[in-house]
């Protein structure tokens with residue numbers, strides 16, 4: 001188990017000490033695709049917990065993948081009573097009702113076994129939305145899925161998913177998005193080389209905005225410059241380094257003006273990515289302290305068969321390979337670098353230097369501390385609702 005627990009005895013005082021290594025638990029997370037779950041067990045690890053998914057009578061269920069008898073993986077078991085809502089452990093035959101986790105038989109001990117109705121295995125709330133199976137990992141009662149699954153994701157008429165098992169802790173990735181890295185790191189990607197993209201952005205500001213199951217922390221900047229002269233060094237970006245075939249689409253989508261925004265429990269949202277008209281979300285679903293599932297979801301809103309064909313063509317030929325795969329692979333490399341850095345320097349709390357564009361990251365930490373459900377109901381927790389001015393003040397102070 002990781003050094004930083006999810007259950008501090010009082011409200012955290014700083015994100016450095018409090019951001020759970022295994023993520024904020026009291027939220028819905030995407031786990032897998034609905035079509036991957038059949039009547040046969042499907043094993044996964046989420047937040048260091050082994051979980052088995054399966055379908056019974058068309059409904060998806062999730063249980064702790066651990067038989068209470070001797071700890072055998074339930075995912076090695078099978079349904080021994082066709083048509084029932086049960087799974088039977090492969091080892092000695094303890095049999096569980098998947099709808100509530102209760103042991104309903106121990107088949108090698110006869111129908112009157114003493115463990116019947118005395119033992120149970122943990123079940124996790126799951127829901128199927130947009131072809132994705134979502135799981136509630138929290139200790140508190142699950143909130144309605146509609147509270148957490150963004151509204152514009154639920155409204156999409158086309159959903160595209162890319163997933164990778166990534167190396168690194170989720171916190172590095174949630175702090176990755178923002179102009180500071182996009183203007184440099186992604187400049188070398190094919191996706192950006194065709195774009196008329198500025199080299200410099202100043203006056204970065206993070207603002208809290210409601211909507212789409214918000215609040216979202218939205219990134220803005222007051223000025224952009226295509227290039228600048230660096231005394232004694234020359235011009236950057238170098239002339240001719242981008243082909244300027246495409247102008248980046250910065251127009252608002254659903255009233256969302258910011259290109260990039262963040263939300264608890266660690267979701268990135270990007271407008272017009274990976275193709276114009278798509279709204280992009282990504283989750284970092286923690287498997288262990290050094291790995292996570294990079295769960296990328298592109299949402300499309302075509303209404304007609306023609307619009308759908310156009311969306312699919314643009315996505316398959318360009319958006320997926322150039323954007324969600326290659327462009328975002330650059331982020332994964334940086335997260336891996338950050339993870340290694342933390343290990344060399346003794347962990348997450350190793351101090352790092354900050355510069356202007358890090359305002360977004362500072363604001364995220366502040367926002368997470370203030371709003372995470374995991375911290376609610378603890379002595380000293382900030383219970384108030386939105387307080388954007390205060391956050392902006394603190395960001396200003398930290399970045400100046």
Ligand code: FES
Pocket residue numbers: 067068069070071072089090091092093094
């Ligand atoms: S370990 Fe599962 S029945 Fe014995």
Ligand SMILES: [Fe+2]
Pocket residue numbers: 176177181182186328331
């Ligand atoms: Fe990026």
